[in-house]
Amino acid sequence: MSPAPPLSVVGIGADGWDGLPAGSQRVLREAEVLIGGARQLALLPAECAGERVPWPSPLRPAVPGLLAAHAGRRICVLASGDPMFYGIGRTLNEVAGTSLRVLPHPSSVSYACARLGWPVEETEVVTLVGRPAESLAGALYDGRRLLVLSAGAGTPAEVAALLRAHGFGPTRMRILEQLGGERERVAEDTAVGWAEPSEAGSHDIDPLNVIALDCVREPEARRLSLVPGLPDDAYEHDGQLTKRHVRAATLAALAPAPGELLWDIGGGSGSIAIEWLRAHRSCRAVSVERDPARAERIGRNARSLGVPGLRVVTGAAPAALEGLPVPDAVFIGGGLTAPGLLDACWQALPPGGRIVANTVTLESEALLADHYRRHGGDLVRLAVAHAVPVGGFTGWRQAMPVTQWAAVKPAGGEAGRCFT
Structure with a gap:
């Protein structure tokens, strides 16, 4: 039996057929099935005689079935620009594996940086394709250059509104449309000057656009650091908040790394x-909170601080942990006295996984001392005092001390598992 023909993925730009190299054109001519968006398929000439199949919506769930329906035929998938840069290539690679053949085209980022004179390696990219506009908030820093991959003609107005809401109204916005094509154009304004879609529409934007931002923060706008320990008033809360200095020490003990997953139990705010999520864009987290009002508040804080991907589970641990994926680290900020919680979290961790638990009560402190005796690690007491007025003088006001247990599961320990 002859091996199945490889699945080809060809990147195409706004310059269409004429902008493709000879190798990409040949693959498209020889394909028996051509899959892509309607706009991309329309760029192909009649000499590409394969059956044309537009992507259904939603796209991702349909990929396996669509490829299976045309198995054994020479399939070529059309993609915008570089298929492996926020494109369909990742999904197809998960399905087709090593049989995938990718022929990239210059990405919109490469085109944009070339037009702007920005070094690609110094330019941060944020995609809003299939993601909420709040994803951009965590990348906003004074003086930074950002490229935003747009989801359509309405994205610039969304971005302008977000910039204004976060104190970046003076930011210069350049909308680069149809990059590489005959209808390439640049529209420019500040976030303050950008019209909302409901207002007379002074900007007629092409759906195929990339947004370039020269970030400028208003003098009175809040400045947020990249490192843990954001100001307490950066959060909406009802008092259930791990305070700034203890939070910084807690994140240091949790030690986030790219791609890792955190369970935050007793999420509070x-x-x-x-x-944890702000530490790296690939970090993942689940916050478990039993109070519905607090769970909703967690979601609002996550969106406001640029990490709308935080998953919030409303329920009491350990029961609410059922079905969650294996964590790389666990933080317990509340509910320590719930029967079996500490043992369940320790069991869920894989070898090398970290656990950190904080408490201010004697009852929970006794539990942490017991687990410190059984599993080792570090048991510390964190005490913070703030200077406050005392009459006409200044004195110290001591916050409640926090007892923290932090441990790493040894390599010989039982592997973590999903709760089912």
Whole structure:
């Protein structure tokens, strides 16, 4: 039996057929099935005689079935620009594996940086394709250059509104449309000057656009750091908040790394999970909170601070942990006295996984001392005092001390598992 023909993925730009190299054109001519968006398929000439199949919506769930329906035929998928840069290539690679053949085209980022004179390696890219506009908030820093991959003609107005809401109204916005094509154009304004879609529409934007931002923060706008320990008033909360200095020490003990998953149990305001996610864009987190009002508040804080991907589970642990994926780290900020919680979290961790638990009560402190005796790690007491007026003088006001247990599961320990 002859091996199945490889699945080809060809990147195409706004310059269409004429902008493709000879190798990409040949693959498209020889394909028996051509899959792509309607706009991309319309760029192909009649000499590409394969059956044309537009992507259904939603796209991702349909991919396996669509490829299976045309198995054994020479399939070529059309993609915008570089298929492996926020494109369909990742999904197809998960389905087709090593049989995938990718022929990229210059990405919109490469085109944009070339037009702007920005070094690609110094330019941060945020995609809003299939993601909420709040994803951009965590990348806003004074003086930064950002490229935003747009979801359509309405994205610039969304971005302008977000910039204004976060104190970046003076930011210069350049909308680069149809990059590489005959209808290439640049529209420019500040976030303050950008019209909302409901207002007379002074900007007629092409759906195929990339947004370039020269970030400028208003003098009175809040400045947020990249490192853990954001100001307490950066969060909406009802008092259930791991305070700034303890939060910084807690994140240091949790030690987030790219791609890792955190369970934040007893989320409160969500501050630990949010700052875990802000450590790196590939970090993941689940915040478990039994109070519905607090769970909703966690979601609002996550969106406000640029990490709308935080998953919030409303329920009491350990029961609410059922079905969650294996964590790389666990933080317990509340509910320590719930029967079996500490043992369940320790069991869920894989070898090398970290656990950190904070408490201010004697009852929970006794539990942490017991687990320190059984599993080792570090048991510390964190005490913070703030200077406050005392009459006409200044004195110290001591906050409640926090007892923290932090441990790493040894390599010989039982592997973590999903709760089912």
